[in-house]
């Protein structure tokens with residue numbers, strides 16, 4: 001079924017006074033949602049990847065802060081702010097790599113500190129700020145998409161693009177970053193097909209990117225991660241567009257594990273490799289990617305495919321959820337303010 005219903009992975013339900021998350025651990029087999037009523041539930045949802053994707057994590061953390069603020073009973077401002085700091089610390093412990101989480105939490109704390117009025121009024125302002133962050137992200141994604149289509153290879157025939165993991169509407173407040181570029185290229189008749197790396201071990205490409213493409217009738221071919229270089233060698237790929245979880249000031253980019261090897265293969269085959277990300281994903285405090293914290297997740301994600309164990313008892317595991325692609329392998333970083341060479345990213349610092 002082809003539908004053009006926008007996908008919003010996280011949204012505020014005014015009627016029920018809760019956050020509604022699409023449960024991404026159930027896609028593509030089941031489209032279901034989860035009601036999040038407090039900050040602890042939001043922290044858990046981020047940790048176990050009911051909601052995932054750097055911008056979506058940031059928006060969710062913002063709502064987690066708004067929910068946490070509503071749980072605080074005191075009417076004394078200083079005590080309220082002190083307890084809100086504790087909510088922030090709890091949310092910060094969920095996932096370490098996506099800088100959007102920390103940026104959003106910090107923005108919510110600053111909103112609370114700068115707010116005037118009663119505790120109740122501050123709580124209302126925090127909810128409004130979370131909704132604002134969500135709306136800004138959707139607009140940012142759409143701007144990234146427009147900037148991204150401009151830099152795609154200019155060829156008369158439609159393009160075959162490869163992407164890794166899911167940097168789609170599900171990974172953002174809506175529309176997507178890398179997959180936003182894909183959506184806009186498709187809408188403008190520039191796209192022939194998307195090649196989606198399945199993206200072991202959590203399979204965000206096979207499950208989520210493929211689901212988003214099928215929902216919109218965008219031709220998509222799922223490949224295993226170890227096929228990407230072969231497809232490039234066969235001349236099947238015109239460009240690569242991926243998302244990001246944290247970008248350092250020099251353009252080094254942390255993204256889902258496997259992105260680095262895609263970038264190396266793209267370089268070897270002279271295929272442009274683009275990163276699409278909002279400027280809120282750039283951590284200008286970090287000089288280079290060597291300082292980006294890399295999340296290590298439960299080894300069972302490697303030991304299993306779905307519910308099926310694939311390894312014998314007695315083996316060790318290594319499960320870094322991200323890797324860092326050096327700026328030298330990146331043709332351009334596509335932001336809402338335009339696409340720039342990695343070395344020019346600093347020029348976009350606000």
Ligand SMILES: CSC[C@H]1O[C@H](OP(=O)(O)O)[C@H](O)[C@@H]1O
Nearest residue numbers: 052053054167171243244255256
């Ligand atoms: C829009 S960028 C999304 C980014 O986040 C993903 O990681 P995860 O699914 O573990 O949250 C992946 O790195 C995507 O590129």
